[in-house]
Amino acid sequence: MFDCVIVGGGIAGLQAAIQLGRYNHDVLVIDSGDGRSVLCNSYHNILGYPDGVSGEYLRSIGREHAGKLGVQFVLEKVEKVEKSGDGFAVSVHNGDIFEGKRLLFATGVMDRIPEIPSLYPCLGTSVYVCPDCDGYEIKDKMAIVLGSGNVGANMALTLYYWTKELAFVNHEKKNVDPELLHQLKEKGIRYYEEQIAEISEDNGQLKGVILKNGTVLEANHAFVAFGSNEVKSQLAKQLGVELLENKHIVVDPRSKKTNVENVWAAGDVVAHSEQVTIAMGDGSQAAIWIHKSLLE
Numbered sequence: 001m002f003d004c005v006i007v008g009g010g011i012a013g014l015q016a017a018i019q020l021g022r023y024n025h026d027v028l029v030i031d032s033g034d035g036r037s038v039l040c041n042s043y044h045n046i047l048g049y050p051d052g053v054s055g056e057y058l059r060s061i062g063r064e065h066a067g068k069l070g071v072q073f074v075l076e077k078v079e080k081v082e083k084s085g086d087g088f089a090v091s092v093h094n095g096d097i098f099e100g101k102r103l104l105f106a107t108g109v110m111d112r113i114p115e116i117p118s119l120y121p122c123l124g125t126s127v128y129v130c131p132d133c134d135g136y137e138i139k140d141k142m143a144i145v146l147g148s149g150n151v152g153a154n155m156a157l158t159l160y161y162w163t164k165e166l167a168f169v170n171h172e173k174k175n176v177d178p179e180l181l182h183q184l185k186e187k188g189i190r191y192y193e194e195q196i197a198e199i200s201e202d203n204g205q206l207k208g209v210i211l212k213n214g215t216v217l218e219a220n221h222a223f224v225a226f227g228s229n230e231v232k233s234q235l236a237k238q239l240g241v242e243l244l245e246n247k248h249i250v251v252d253p254r255s256k257k258t259n260v261e262n263v264w265a266a267g268d269v270v271a272h273s274e275q276v277t278i279a280m281g282d283g284s285q286a287a288i289w290i291h292k293s294l295l296e
């Protein structure tokens with residue numbers, strides 16, 4: 001039986017694995033190899049990386065670092081988690097079952113991004129998801145919100161803090177409240193209710209957005225805001241872990257412990273600002289308290 005099984009080997013899970021590895025605990029990370037840190041080609045707000053760093057790079061050096069500390073990895077999707085004796089049984093897609101005395105959920109959130117040709121290479125590089133992370137990148141520059149309904153309209157209004165040159169493409173033609181439409185108009189934010197046909201890009205650098213009706217919007221920066229992102233807390237729910245209405249996991253702020261004995265959560269799946277540095281801090285903090293509990 002492992003001392004701790006970490007479900008999710010993104011930013012929070014890897015940081016927790018490094019910290020637990022340094023206590024010499026037997027740790028297993030089970031990861032399905034997707035997640036936000038796989039999608040983001042460049043983070044711009046991380047201490048030590050003023051020129052940006054990709055999620056894939058952080059993940060690969062994180063795995064290497066944890067591996068040197070004896071942490072084991074399984075690349076599989078966890079499908080079921082249940083209590084078993086004094087610990088937990090974690091079942092993965094291929095039928096294997098792993099047991100752990102402690103459990104850490106670091107499963108993250110997945111953005112809902114409709115299929116738009118050539119969009120993915122731009123994610124993080126010139127197309128962003130989080131104004132707190134990347135609003136600065138569009139300062140006084142033309143930017144397009146690729147979005148849906150009220151969520152897209154609100155994103156455009158938020159971005160007005162950084163730039164006045166904005167357009168919002170309501171790709172799914174979902175309803176936008178009249179009050180929001182009025183605010184867009186008042187601020188001179190151009191509004192298009194039209195499907196996006198494809199993205200024009202060069203090596204991850206956005207060049208423009210081509211709409212189904214043939215309109216071409218030129219810009220080097222965009223934000224996506226389609227709403228209904230998936231909070232990956234379903235496994236935690238199986239164990240009776242308390243969730244907020246928005247499906248984020250509730251934890252004790254100091255220890256990151258959930259309401260279920262010996263179960264922790266860290267990173268975007270917990271309710272707080274969804275950022276890399278916070279996911280790292282969360283992972284470390286959870287690991288410290290998991291260690292304390294293993295000493296008892």
Ligand SMILES: Cc1cc2nc3c(=O)[nH]c(=O)nc-3n(C[C@H](O)[C@H](O)[C@H](O)COP(=O)(O)OP(=O)(O)OC[C@H]3O[C@@H](n4cnc5c(N)ncnc54)[C@H](O)[C@@H]3O)c2cc1C
Pocket residue numbers: 007008009010011012013030031032033034035036037038039040041042043044045055076077078079106107108109111123124127128129130133134232235266267268269274275276277279
């Ligand atoms: C395009 C984009 C740009 C971003 N830009 C920034 C930025 O500039 N700055 C910033 O601070 N943040 C940014 N973020 C947010 C940042 O990526 C997240 O805050 C960070 O990845 C959270 O780390 P995490 O470990 O909680 O989740 P993730 O990194 O998403 O990791 C979760 C992991 O859990 C695994 N997993 C989920 N379910 C299962 C399962 N059932 N079984 C096994 N494994 C599972 C996934 O495979 C994944 O590896 C951006 C996000 C995106 C998508």
